[in-house]
Amino acid sequence: MAERSGTSPGTRQGGGFETLHAADLVSQVGERLVQAIVEGRLAPGQRLVEAELARQMGISRAPLREAARRLEQRGLLVAHPRRGFFVRELSLDEVDDLYGVRIMVESYAGRLAARHAGRKGLDELARRIAELRRLARAGKEAALVEADLEFHRSICVLSGNRRLLRLFDDMAIDVRMVIAMIDHLYDDPMVIAETHTPLLEALEGGDQAxxxxxxxxxxxxxxxxxxxFLAERPPSGSARDPGPPPVMPPFPRQD
Structure with missing residues (x-):
């Protein structure tokens, strides 16, 4: 009888070991690092202590390092030779560039969305605001940031202009980091949710101005x-205390 040339993903081998999927593990590690950045547990300018993070997550340093490389490509981390990976810091100039473009892109997207969204599209935005309120009440900061980003992206989708949507997606990494930064400036996350209501009311009114x-x-x-916030922040490389590494829960054991 011919020997089978392969096994399906996740099946047990002859020795009784579960097949591990390194790519999936790297993705999971990356998601946890992103969540720590969004929640502020990994602060702008903070160095990733690879040995400590790997120990906390119960993994080797290899998948952690690969996840960090991917986040570097996405613009969330920066690598310094012989020093390791650091959470990216946005400069005042970068913030000014970002927000100048955001105002132009989203203002135009909003005016187009008012023409094309219809009742169904506006109801979808209302549901997204309700979700922002729910997440704010639950204190789910990382999810609140993502929902905030998706609200603004939805307006670009409703505009019907694919180039506007691509422009927004190109800014998504920096926008996500800044939204996370803003959320930490407010004691009550519900304030963040409620600031979106006037946008919906303006879209429903339809007046372009x-x-x-x-x-x-x-x-x-x-x-x-x-x-x-950035003006009051100590400059990079100052004597500020970066704080202890964030606590990362271990991954479940593969039994």
């Missing part, structure tokens, strides 16, 4: 808060 003003105000307030 009102829509433009609503988006410029919404994004402009965030812009000012982030600039203030």
């Amino acid at each position: 009102v829509i433009a003003d609503a988006f410029e105000y919404h994004i402009g307030v965030a812009w000012r808060e982030v600039r203030r």
